[in-house]
Amino acid sequence: MTAGRETTDDLGARLAVAAASCRSRLAGVPRWEVFAKTSLTRQTELVDGRLRRSLEIDENGVAVRLFDGARAGFAAVSGLEPAAAHGAVEAAAAGAAPGPDPMPPARLLGATPVAPGPAMAPAGWAQHVAGELGIALATMSEGVLRLGRVIAQEGRYRWLLATAEGWSAEHERMAASLLLEVMVGDRPGVWREWVHVADPQALDLAALAARIGDRVLLTRHRIATDGGLHDLILHPEMTAQLLAAIAPLFVATPDARDPLPRLLGSDGLLAAYALTVVDDRADPTAPVVSPCDGEGLPSRRTLLLDEGAPRHRVASFADARRLDETPRGGAVRRSYRDRPATGLANLRVVTDDGRPPGELLGASDRALYLLRPLAPVSCDLVSGAYSLIASGVWIEGRRVLGWHPVVELTGKIGSLLRRIEAVGTDLAWFQTSQCFVGAPSLLVRRQSVIG
Amino acid sequence: MTPATSERPPFETRWLDELAEGCRGLRGHHPRFEDLYLERRLELRVAAGAELASVQIDGGASRWRFADRWAMHAAAGVSSAAVAGLVSRYADRLDPPPVPAAPPAALAPPAGWIDWAHGLAGRPAFRGAVLRCFVRQAVVVRRDGWRGISTPALVRIEPTGGAPALLAVWGQPLLGDWLRRFSEPAPARTWTPPAGQQRPVVLTEGTAGVLLHELVGHLVEGDLIADGRSPLAGLGGAALTDAVIDLVDDPRRRDLPGAFDCDDEGVPARPMPLLRSGRLCGLLCDRETAEVCGAEAGRGRRSDWRQPPRPRLSNLVVPAGPHPARDLEAGVDRGLVVTRLGGATVDPGSGRAVLRVERGFELQHGRRRRPLGPFELTGSVTEILAGIDPRVGDDPTPDWRLGWCVKDGTPLPTGSEAPTLVVRRLEVL
Numbered sequence: 006m007t008a009g010r011e012t013t014d015d016l017g018a019r020l021a022v023a024a025a026s027c028r029s030r031l032a033g034v035p036r037w038e039v040f041a042k043t044s045l046t047r048q049t050e051l052v053d054g055r056l057r058r059s060l061e062i063d064e065n066g067v068a069v070r071l072f073d074g075a076r077a078g079f080a081a082v083s084g085l086e087p088a089a090a091h092g093a094v095e096a097a098a099a100g101a102a103p104g105p106d107p108m109p110p111a112r113l114l115g116a117t118p119v120a121p122g123p124a125m126a127p128a129g130w131a132q133h134v135a136g137e138l139g140i141a142l143a144t145m146s147e148g149v150l151r152l153g154r155v156i157a158q159e160g161r162y163r164w165l166l167a168t169a170e171g172w173s174a175e176h177e178r179m180a181a182s183l184l185l186e187v188m189v190g191d192r193p194g195v196w197r198e199w200v201h202v203a204d205p206q207a208l209d210l211a212a213l214a215a216r217i218g219d220r221v222l223l224t225r226h227r228i229a230t231d232g233g234l235h236d237l238i239l240h241p242e243m244t245a246q247l248l249a250a251i252a253p254l255f256v257a258t259p260d261a262r263d264p265l266p267r268l269l270g271s272d273g274l275l276a277a278y279a280l281t282v283v284d285d286r287a288d289p290t291a292p293v294v295s296p297c298d299g300e301g302l303p304s305r306r307t308l309l310l311d312e313g314a315p316r317h318r319v320a321s322f323a324d325a326r327r328l329d330e331t332p333r334g335g336a337v338r339r340s341y342r343d344r345p346a347t348g349l350a351n352l353r354v355v356t357d358d359g360r361p362p363g364e365l366l367g368a369s370d371r372a373l374y375l376l377r378p379l380a381p382v383s384c385d386l387v388s389g390a391y392s393l394i395a396s397g398v399w400i401e402g403r404r405v406l407g408w409h410p411v412v413e414l415t416g417k418i419g420s421l422l423r424r425i426e427a428v429g430t431d432l433a434w435f436q437t438s439q440c441f442v443g444a445p446s447l448l449v450r451r452q453s454v455i456g
Numbered sequence: 457m458t459p460a461t462s463e464r465p466p467f468e469t470r471w472l473d474e475l476a477e478g479c480r481g482l483r484g485h486h487p488r489f490e491d492l493y494l495e496r497r498l499e500l501r502v503a504a505g506a507e508l509a510s511v512q513i514d515g516g517a518s519r520w521r522f523a524d525r526w527a528m529h530a531a532a533g534v535s536s537a538a539v540a541g542l543v544s545r546y547a548d549r550l551d552p553p554p555v556p557a558a559p560p561a562a563l564a565p566p567a568g569w570i571d572w573a574h575g576l577a578g579r580p581a582f583r584g585a586v587l588r589c590f591v592r593q594a595v596v597v598r599r600d601g602w603r604g605i606s607t608p609a610l611v612r613i614e615p616t617g618g619a620p621a622l623l624a625v626w627g628q629p630l631l632g633d634w635l636r637r638f639s640e641p642a643p644a645r646t647w648t649p650p651a652g653q654q655r656p657v658v659l660t661e662g663t664a665g666v667l668l669h670e671l672v673g674h675l676v677e678g679d680l681i682a683d684g685r686s687p688l689a690g691l692g693g694a695a696l697t698d699a700v701i702d703l704v705d706d707p708r709r710r711d712l713p714g715a716f717d718c719d720d721e722g723v724p725a726r727p728m729p730l731l732r733s734g735r736l737c738g739l740l741c742d743r744e745t746a747e748v749c750g751a752e753a754g755r756g757r758r759s760d761w762r763q764p765p766r767p768r769l770s771n772l773v774v775p776a777g778p779h780p781a782r783d784l785e786a787g788v789d790r791g792l793v794v795t796r797l798g799g800a801t802v803d804p805g806s807g808r809a810v811l812r813v814e815r816g817f818e819l820q821h822g823r824r825r826r827p828l829g830p831f832e833l834t835g836s837v838t839e840i841l842a843g844i845d846p847r848v849g850d851d852p853t854p855d856w857r858l859g860w861c862v863k864d865g866t867p868l869p870t871g872s873e874a875p876t877l878v879v880r881r882l883e884v885l
């Protein structure tokens with residue numbers, strides 16, 4: 006039997022069996038936590054609209070954290086059968102090492118009500134998307150853009166978290182994304198886009214085609230390079246990579262190793278007033294939605310940067326205790342295989358006071374519009390030096406002057422962040438090496454550009 | 457330390473024989489049964505002041521081939537029921553032989569690893585670092601039989617701050633030396649060359665292997681060639697470089713992280729020449745792209761049981777040349793020598809490569825001067841290859857930094873070993 010054919014009740018029952026199997030083996034252990042998860046992922050790959058490959062992955066497993074009064078242990082084993090559960094308990098006990106209890110006390114545990122997720126996409130959704138999106142892209146670009154490979158990933162998962170004190174939480178949700186490869190005229194190579202799909206049934210393919218096409222077509226202009234001090238406009242993907250590079254600043258760190266104080270301006274600000282950043286785990290439109298964090302603290306929106314000023318940092322319960330922070334539910338557990346650890350889930354720029362992206366593009370006499378990163382943005386948080394390599398276009402007002410295929414920006418990250426004048430309203434979600442990032446366009450005044 | 461490998465198959469050979477016999481008789485209506493992959497993985501994690509975390513993952517996948525497409529079904533577990541579910545997707549019901557009553561023995565870490573890791577984690581130089589050990593056993597069942605897949609146990613050390621990790625085969629004799637260099641602090645005072653300059657660059661201490669991994673290794677992978685996405689597509693037989701370089705992808709090098717004795721589609725490991733005297737002479741293909749490209753299969757690799765095999769590199773090796781490495785450096789008047797790379801990427805869209813230099817020196821009149829701070833070098837793939845000096849150093853050196861290769865979000869261990877090479881001109885970004 007697979008998760009795809011099982012009912013919600015069936016899945017819940019299998020998770021409950023795994024948890025019960027662990028519980029029976031953990032009798033006498035004063036503190037423990039069991040996390041059991043099952044998921045079904047369907048991946049469909051189409052090339053030029055034709056189905057080339059389909060994958061169906063049925064995964065489940067169980068993880069155990071325990072504390073016997075003096076030693077703590079963690080282990081995870083694939084499978085939900087009693088043998089898997091027993092294996093996880095035994096391995097956690099065998100690997101236990103002296104140390105403090107890493108788990109939060111029962112009084113901190115709870116669940117935030119979250120909006121129910123959308124339903125799984127109907128059969129044939131990937132083919133429908135590839136067909137319609139291909140037509141929309143070709144039409145809007147007058148045949149210049151051709152949709153090549155499409156990889157549609159859709160899945161459903163359910164998990165259960167239970168503790169020795171009898172507390173438990175369960176959650177079930179759908180997730181979907183698209184990876185699109187677009188061919189640009191007769192140019193070799195492909196343009197890649199990753200798209201988070203909050204609700205497959207509500208995906209606006211014409212709007213998606215316009216969003217992709219508008220950006221890709223900018224690279225068709227003649228090459229024009231320039232340098233010196235110029236205004237910058239960062240496309241949301243560039244903003245996302247920039248935020249990923251500074252994401253470690255939003256994670257609780259021991260004072261001795263904390264680079265944040267050295268990056269603050271004399272007014273105590275890390276960034277300009279325009280930038281407010283949160284980690285929001287209860288936002289129903291974000292990629293990671295859950296009633297609680299990875300170890301059972303209620304999900305919340307944590308204010309990280311408030312009009313440029315650092316406010317709170319995320320931490321798991323154990324890190325929060327070690328670093329004297331208030332536990333705010335900052336643990337992530339990406340899979341049953343991972344121990345809950347401090348981390349960001351949905352890092353998001355607040356765009357309540359944002360300006361339409363068209364307005365940002367017209368807000369400068371001459372600006373470099375950075376379209377996409379050519380390498381991860383690197384930032385040495387100790388020295389504050391950053392390097393951003395991207396391709397972009399030079400614009401004058403809203404007129405495009407030319408494409409700058411490879412441009413590098415270097416400098417101090419603090420001065421870049423403190424020159425952000427405005428954020429856009431065009432927030433989109435991106436997958437980064439650190440976490441999911443919800444990012445809009447940014448307008449940054451007067452930065453040094455190496456031509 | 458003794459080299460540890462997963463030499464034995466994860467299941468009893470008699471059970472595998474019976475399973476293969478059953479698969480031989482599979483009758484599908486439309487698709488053809490391609491293969492059944494079963495895998496067991498153990499990952500251990502140690503950090504200072506933390507418990508030993510253990511993750512045991514078992515799973516399998518069956519693949520089916522239609523006239524114009526492939527299908528794969530993967531599921532956790534390797535029980536008889538799980539295996540039966542996988543192989544019966546499109547075929548008449550197969551009742552695989554029951555898994556022997558005694559479950560397969562739990563995977564064990566290589567002897568001595570746990571004590572070694574705890575000892576290392578306790579050293580001040582490795583404070584905050586995470587040490588991991590990876591052990592894998594796998595088997596591929598096809599209609600014509602089954603093959604066990606043997607790969608070396610790997611150790612990975614991840615420093616704090618997201619810097620590249622150290623990746624090595626457990627038992628690699630050079631591991632102690634690499635650990636010493638891994639923990640050395642960066643020079644306090646460094647110099648960064650001005651952006652826009654074009655300089656000759658000496659790639660030494662194994663960094664030339666990283667360059668060739670990106671510029672040749674990835675770009676001759678069968679999927680990129682078959683789709684025309686590689687700038688090297690259609691260049692078979694062409695001289696890519698003046699250098700008299702022989703470049704081989706060799707999975708039989710058990711001292712390098714990309715080693716295997718049989719790929720994840722059951723093809724026995726063989727070295728694959730990619731460049732012969734600088735001419736492109738081979739491709740890296742799985743079974744599917746081998747048919748399209750008319751090339752040899754043998755590089756179908758899976759990052760784990762949840763992923764289908766894809767054409768991937770194993771260990772890129774350049775044999776020693778006749779030129780003393782010190783002479784290559786000495787022959788550069790004003791240039792750079794790179795001793796450590798922090799990363800390298802090729803943008804298939806523009807065909808440009810970016811090398812992230814971590815450590816090195818300025819060269820003046822052939823002598824090392826100021827130590828280099830982090831910066832990037834760039835150039836187009838074909839221009840960089842064409843600009844490699846014909847002389848090849850006599851010092852083949854394995855890389856220990858960038859073996860954890862990620863392609864389309866899927867990581868795999870790979871290795872490289874190369875002598876010192878000189879690129880006549882690279883642009884400082």
